[in-house]
Amino acid sequence: MERTNTRSAWERQLLIRDKNRPTIRDYLPLVFEDFYELHGDRGVGDDGAILGGIGRLDGVPVTIIAEVKGRNIQENKASNFAMPHPEGYRKALRLVRQAEKFHRPVICFIDTPGAFCGIEAEQRGQGEAIARNLAEFMSLRTPVVSIVLGEGGSGGALALGVCDALAMLENALYSVISPRGAASILWKDASREQEACEVMRITAEDMVDFGIAEAIISESDTGVSNDLDKIAENLKEYLVKTISEKSEKDIDLLLKERYTKFRKIGVYTETHR
Amino acid sequence: MLEDLFKTVTKRFNGDEPDPAVPMFKCPRCGTSTPQQKMAELGKICPNCEYHARLTAAERIAITADTDSFKELDANLCSADPLEFPGYAEKVTELQQKTGLNDAVVTGLCTIKGSRTVLIVMDSRFMMASMGSVVGEKITRAFEYAAENKLPVVAFTASGGARMQEGIISLMQMAKTSAAVQKHNEAGQLYITVLTDPTTGGVTASFASLGDIILAEPKVLIGFAGRRVIEGTIKQHLPDDFQLAEFQLEHGYVDMIVRRKKMRSTLSHLLKLHGYTAEPLKEEC
Numbered sequence: 418m419e420r421t422n423t424r425s426a427w428e429r430q431l432l433i434r435d436k437n438r439p440t441i442r443d444y445l446p447l448v449f450e451d452f453y454e455l456h457g458d459r460g461v462g463d464d465g466a467i468l469g470g471i472g473r474l475d476g477v478p479v480t481i482i483a484e485v486k487g488r489n490i491q492e493n494k495a496s497n498f499a500m501p502h503p504e505g506y507r508k509a510l511r512l513v514r515q516a517e518k519f520h521r522p523v524i525c526f527i528d529t530p531g532a533f534c535g536i537e538a539e540q541r542g543q544g545e546a547i548a549r550n551l552a553e554f555m556s557l558r559t560p561v562v563s564i565v566l567g568e569g570g571s572g573g574a575l576a577l578g579v580c581d582a583l584a585m586l587e588n589a590l591y592s593v594i595s596p597r598g599a600a601s602i603l604w605k606d607a608s609r610e611q612e613a614c615e616v617m618r619i620t621a622e623d624m625v626d627f628g629i630a631e632a633i634i635s636e637s638d639t640g641v642s643n644d645l646d647k648i649a650e651n652l653k654e655y656l657v658k659t660i661s662e663k664s665e666k667d668i669d670l671l672l673k674e675r676y677t678k679f680r681k682i683g684v685y686t687e688t689h690r
Numbered sequence: 691m692l693e694d695l696f697k698t699v700t701k702r703f704n705g706d707e708p709d710p711a712v713p714m715f716k717c718p719r720c721g722t723s724t725p726q727q728k729m730a731e732l733g734k735i736c737p738n739c740e741y742h743a744r745l746t747a748a749e750r751i752a753i754t755a756d757t758d759s760f761k762e763l764d765a766n767l768c769s770a771d772p773l774e775f776p777g778y779a780e781k782v783t784e785l786q787q788k789t790g791l792n793d794a795v796v797t798g799l800c801t802i803k804g805s806r807t808v809l810i811v812m813d814s815r816f817m818m819a820s821m822g823s824v825v826g827e828k829i830t831r832a833f834e835y836a837a838e839n840k841l842p843v844v845a846f847t848a849s850g851g852a853r854m855q856e857g858i859i860s861l862m863q864m865a866k867t868s869a870a871v872q873k874h875n876e877a878g879q880l881y882i883t884v885l886t887d888p889t890t891g892g893v894t895a896s897f898a899s900l901g902d903i904i905l906a907e908p909k910v911l912i913g914f915a916g917r918r919v920i921e922g923t924i925k926q927h928l929p930d931d932f933q934l935a936e937f938q939l940e941h942g943y944v945d946m947i948v949r950r951k952k953m954r955s956t957l958s959h960l961l962k963l964h965g966y967t968a969e970p971l972k973e974e975c
């Protein structure tokens with residue numbers, strides 16, 4: 418990254434919650450051509466929180482999976498505030514298996530407060546759906562690139578985050594728990610979310626430091642937030658470069674590297690007796 | 691009913707109130723109080739509703755593995771404090787002293803009625819067996835060891851979910867352990883999960899849900915989201931049996947509910963059905 422993002426984690430949290438923040442629906446026509454949305458998990462229904470489809474990236478056919486934020490009440494109702502149900506994750510799995518069959522690279526866009534917590538979600542195996550994606554994406558014989566657009570909320574984000582390369586938009590956050598949740602555990606006071614935001618280390622720079630993300634995609638040169646055209650251009654540039662790099666690799670080597678990317682994450686001590 | 695009333699009356703009459711000095715176990719499912727001593731004699735199973743209460747890792751290993759067959763792997767892993775999270779290091783030290791464990795999971799090799807297996811046992815006393823780096827790493831190594839040595843894995847899960855104090859690194863343990871399960875799966879080996887009380891959050895959403903065969907103990911809590919979180923979202927009270935093992939069986943996420951008394955023989959039969967016949971455990975140096 419050429420310049421430093423001076424926003425605190427909390428300022429970024431406010432920015433990505435802003436209703437004017439671009440969503441995948443804004444980026445789609447600017448980054449891809451010939452996009453066709455494909456619906457349903459072939460079991461329970463079609464989850465509006467996860468969008469899936471096929472299109473072209475700079476002429477190359479790709480499969481696109483994305484968590485969908487809305488910008489008004491109707492859009493948010495249709496997409497359940499980007500909180501997927503199990504059938505959303507299963508739709509994603511169906512489409513990435515299809516991508517594997519047709520040797521299409523997969524691009525996942527993460528933007529969710531988390532997987533939905535509700536009765537039906539439990540009845541239909543929310544835990545199993547996420548677990549299945551983690552395991553299956555790991556052995557998918559086609560390149561996978563994931564990008565956190567805004568909120569990377571816990572397991573609901575990770576279910577689209579097993580990949581060969583992860584990039585963060587510069588103001589995007591990735592966290593195991595919401596700042597509110599962290600604050601209520603830490604200080605038994607959810608209102609101290611601002612403090613929790615800084616303690617949790619959830620920024621793009623933190624992700625690069627931890628070896629979880631490989632790249633930070635710049636949002637605009639002027640530092641003005643939510644500059645759609647500029648972000649879309651940077652997104653596309655990153656994707657074209659990374660997809661082509663990963664596609665050139667021998668697939669067995671790529672899978673080995675994907676395993677290692679996650680295998681090496683962990684901080685512990687080991688004393689030998 | 692009448693009989694119960696009679697008992698109560700007699701109790702009152704005899705002044706036979708429960709002695710506060712006798713430690714009691716209050717069943718989280720049916721509310722029945724049973725003296726701890728009695729619970730231990732019953733194998734920590736509620737005499738009223740059959741809720742299978744939590745066991746320590748040592749207790750679980752003792753009733754699962756053949757006598758003296760258990761050999762621990764990776765016993766010396768300890769959590770660091772990657773976020774320098776307030777109070778975390780102290781909490782870990784305190785629990786290490788209190789439980790005698792290094793962290794929330796014990797892994798090792800054992801035989802079950804002669805069949806060699808890799809055993810994973812989580813212990814909820816250690817920060818609700820949340821999954822941080824140590825838990826993730828030990829589980830990953832256990833699956834990798836089993837894949838390499840063509841061994842089955844039996845995992846007794848219990849967890850409150852991710853270890854928040856390790857932030858995003860904790861979340862990534864879900865991907866790491868699932869990857870290791872997948873590797874073991876590709877090696878063609880059997881993985882049996884036994885869901886025990888409580889198995890929730892990130893552990894449910896990773897390796898615990900990936901067993902070839904998934905067993906559960908009666909009345910244990912199994913789910914992804916916490917009950918209070920869901921109640922907060924839907925603004926209504928959830929039925930008592932929500933997210934219990936029986937609920938998961940009904941919805942197709944558990945293969946069998948197995949009583950503790952039958953667990954060892956069930957595991958042994960399943961292992962043998964998959965060709966893991968009895969053989970002496972190899973000496974390792």
Ligand SMILES: [Zn+2]
Nearest residue numbers: 717720736739
């Ligand atoms: Zn009971």
